[in-house]
Amino acid sequence: MEATAANPLVGSLIFALGGLAGAVFALPFRKVKGWAYEKYWLVYAIFGLVLFPALLAFATVPDACGVISRTPGAVLARCAGFGALWGLGGLTWGLMIRYLGIGLGLAIGCGLCSATGTLIPPLVSGEAGKLVENTGAVIVLAGVLASLLGIVFVGLAGKAKESELPEEEKKKAVAEFDFKKGMAVAIFSGIASAGMNFGLQGGIWKASVAGQDVTVSMSDLAMHAGAKASWAGMAVLVVVLLGGFAVNAAWCLWQMAKNRGKADAEQGTKAPIVANIFFAGLAGVIWACQFACQKYGEPIVGDDMAYIGFAVVMGSSVMFSSVLGILLGEWKGTGKRTKAYLAIGICVLVASFVIVSAGKKLAPAKSAEDVAKEAAQKALTVKYLEAQFPKK
Secondary structure (H helix, E strand, O other): OOOOOOOHHHHHHHHHHHHHHHHHOOHHHHHOOOOOHHHHHHHHHHHHHHHHHHHHHHHHOOOHHHHHHHOOHHHHHHHHHHHHHHHHHHHOHHHHHHHHHHHHHHHHHHHHHHHHHHHHHHHHOOOHHHHHOOHHHHHHHHHHHHHHHHHHHHHHHHHHHHHHOOHHHHHHHOOOOOHHHHHHHHHHHHHHHOHHHHHHOOOEEEEEEOOEEEEEEHHHHHHHOOOOHHHOOHHHHHHHHHHHHHHHHHHHHHHHHHHOOHHHHHOOOOOOHHHHHHHHHHHHHHHHHHHHHHHHHHHHHOHHHOOHHHHHHHHHHHHHHHHHHHHOOOOOOOOHHHHHHHHHHHHHHHHHHHHHHHHHHHOOOOOHHHHHHHHHHHHHHHHHHHHHOOOO
16 A cells, blocks of 8 residues: 655645635635525535535545445444534534624634544544654644634634624624524534544444454555545545535425425525526535545645644634635724734634644654554555455
């Protein structure tokens, strides 16, 4: 199986690019006219959760269908189930932005999502010790925690904004601003959305080779089929997003059946169907790019620090969305304290990315014993894959 040389700076930049996609994905929705929320969200889901990830996987993973079909059913169910959990959170992500605006909404939602999705997987897998096993690992963890602190400051800015602006000013920037309703949606959406990372990290299973235990992943299977290491994670992305699509599609179809077109009529605008499909679909493609970037960047940043990917994606999404919120006028008219919170939050988020990259570079070289163990484990994985799935 091909290995990718670790480059923490490049890997972190790829994660940040994913965060940029997460920050701007909703902008095309502003061009959708005359459609109810559930209708354009269904188009978004079809393009972003099914078509784009499937095309990406088929283009980068040889025999992508074979890779998925050869994965144990329990593993597929687990990944799809976590995708469905994300779907419950993602279903309300658009409502969160509607009620709180891009800046504040993504700050709160991404903060909860980042904390839950980044720190829980290592704890559950029994690898919590790796988070503090050396100075470099501690610095990386500090960078992850710094990103959460930056998100908190952006959230404080949003709360201060809520107390400062008169109602009419809030409505100018966010037409349906409702802090209480938005907070309730954001808390649920943020925590449930962490299911995305649980699913993306969950495509693994235990096997036995000559009486020895070996851990195998869908990425291993994809590389065995001929995929490059950086693209091998696209197969598990397809499975996770299909689970999310099932939840989103079911809700949208239910709403459409219940409303019977009444919600469309309430928009008061004749719907440009082709343009609506294009912009709603574009939003879905841009959204999916954030997690495609995460899986692409994990082998580049280094498998031992792959867990930071989710935190960097979420943190950079908050940073970019905060800047976008400024450009869109969401912070216009706020006081010095609010702007100071926002500035501190953005600066801390930028610093967190630098800390993460520096920590990875400061990690000590692996000992000869560790290198030998990894080589032995890799050999067992290859032996298992060759025995179970011989190449044609």
